[in-house]
Amino acid sequence: MKNIVLGAFEIVGPTFLSNAWSHPDSDTRGFTTLAYWQELARALDAGGFDFLFFAEALGYPMTADGAASEVALREGVQFPVLEPLSLITGLAATVDRLGFVVTTSTTAERPFTNARRFSTVDHLTRGRIGWNIVTSDNQEAMVKLLGEKGITPHDERYRRAAEFVDLSLKLWEGSWEDGALVMRKESRELVDLERLHEVQHHGESFDLEGYYPIPPSPQRTPTLFQAGASSRGKDFASTYAECVFIQERDLAKGAALVQELRERAAAHGRAPESIKLVNGLSLVIADTEEEAAVAREALTTAPSREAMGALFMGWSGVDLLSLDPDATLAEIRTEVGQSLLAQYQDPTLTVGGVLDRLRETMGGFKVTGTPESVADQIEEIVRITDVDGFLVEHSVGGVATYRRFIDEVMPLLRSRGLLPDEPRRGTLREMLTGGSARLPADHPGARYTV
Template sequence: MSKQLVLGAFEVMAPTFLANSWRHPLAQPEGYAGMAHWQELARQLDAGGFDFLFFAEALAYPMTPEGEVPEVVVREAVQFPVHDAPLLLSGLAATVDRLGFVVTSSTTAERPYLLARKYSTLDHLTNGRVGWNIVTSDMQDALVRLLGEGAVTAHDTRYARADDFVSLCLTLWEKGWDEQAQPMDKASGVFTDPAKVHRLHHDGPFFALDGYYPIAPSPQRTPTLFQAGASVAGKNFAATYAECIFTQERDVEAAAALVRDLRDRAQERGRPRDGVKVVNGLSVVVGDTEEKARRLRRELTDAPSREAMAALFLGWSGIDLTRFDPAATLQDISTEVGQSLLRQYQDPSLTVGQVLDGLRETMGGFKVTGTPAQVADEIESIVEATDVDGFLVEFTFGGTESYRDFIADVMPLLRARGLLPAQPRRGSLREMLTGSGSPHLPGTHPGRR
């Protein structure tokens, strides 16, 4: 029997993710800033059997190194506006009692102590259903200006900072309190046993701390850890810390190689090969007929303007394609922002003009289009060929329309083939995604060691 997949829904608290898809008749961008929009989506995903709702983040927006913001960014909603997704979670957790939630927070923009408090609190409020997607942040040119940081930090230095950041967070979550530290004994007057709360000391290359962690252990202690870096530094970081790694491959052979590589790196670090789950992006368009599905895919692909896609590429890679000769290539270009993204477009036979024209089709993960049976067949084929553990289903138009046909028509077929559990998973997010029998980090994880 094939492995049973984990499924997440990929969202961002914004009108759209890929520019201009909000203009499609099926899009529902109006409610993105309010709670009701996301509550409706959470109910749909929960009832449909998804395991988690994943929020990407864009702390900044596309900007050139000189500080210029292309007008199209504001005019056509190119990752502008984007609201603060973690603030949604307590309301969504009160709306549904099974679905997990993963939110993205940046080690470049945040502080370890403050982030640890936020995620411990969310883990309490969600009863152990929260995950942290660890990023070092794209759109660095805008971010450093917004935060007053001066200059863009070198790529590998950002990952060194992230390592120190996560190490300190793990110390707070895992070492600050013993189990059963809160007797709350009215007779003795002991609410918390001082002997079971420990003063912590951290003196790392980027962060220092001396003191107590004032939040009691949450159901998972440490939120389930996600990571999405695809550079060498990013893969090493993911293999060290991540329990679930988000990839964005579009080619089956490349995806299979990446999955093997990530498992090899985890094993080299003393973790079991199945200690990391790999989920790849998946854009699904379903139709009653193949012709209808392909027509809808064309409409979706054609929605973003060339100008808007160039702005997206600028934000994600730091490279402004509009400044290049369309006949030039990106072969010798370097960046400190989106190295893995840029590498995908550095084929010496690929011109800048071809990159611009192809961005709408090449950004994101696997694109599967067809009837429900065709979609299920292709998903099964991808799983068998790549050994991925699941998918982040990318929203297409925004709102519940993005997932309606996939839930109604495709998921029953996957369930019948044994690719999804007969009944939706329950428990902590860690238990649902990793299959462990405990909400806590496994003993092989560096946070426990």
């Protein structure tokens, strides 16, 4: 059985997928404090997690005319949310092993400034940072909050994203040779100009001419994550991503998607095993199966039906609450969240049925039971799907989400050979791939390395 990798799936806010901030066991009031996240980082680091993953929400769910969803604001659906990259150095100073992954958008950001921030954090964390690349699902927020002129079509966002990443790779890999920072006091030579290269890029979306101001960080390029599930998104992920986040809930479909992504990677000239596939995992653990089932039901019903409708709108652009509850989604089209919408376009499923089902189906695999049963279920998922690991989804919030898993399930996984005897160390890329701190030779970014 393979060793799996483990990440914790969070957002810098009081609630996320489960929307369970109102659950009796939830205590997320400290989400605006560094101490709250440092406590979580310390627990994950000591427990043997490989990384802490932060999703991002640049906006909140909005209707088609750009009006804020009142239920989203009132009940806390992707609102409020802090910016995550600002947290990372404060967390990395707390722990010396745990990696961090931060989401930023190729639709909302600029390549130069985004690259500069990640290079800085890669230096300050000694190579423990990853970039989760998204094109932004909430296009209404792009218009209303960031001043974009209109909703950017799905495929156009991916064209921009490909150019954005390509330019970022030129900056990270193609500007500084190793050893260019010489700092020779006697000759007043800080940089060896023979080993510093100007970057030239003139593309459809971006133009850049100049020198990148940051010398190579431990990874040069942060470890690249991506989570697109549409056909275009999967092609993008298999081209650039080193770790792909998927959200399957069916074993057969999960196995098929893992195989498809590896085959797509091979078609792009990459080793199929060079990309790691991690699936979302929602955990409920109790002393008995009966207690676990009750706890799962409490977690499932914590968010209101309306709140889940608002979350669906933020991710897909489709306002279920405004549609006829007896209609279906079969003919609905969207420029965002296409793969999510497709999951609910069964012509026999009404809008009302979708609203009823969302609380049970949002997110990845739902694993419920005693510690032994949970370990059995995880082992079965790995065996059947061949996933490389999991992102444990934020449930009730804070350390409570992970405590029993760390204390009672991870030792069982370790004894079964699913986790290494000792937690992994090194840069994030080394921990996840077992290879070098730098991009492998078959990654498209390696062609720019000087």
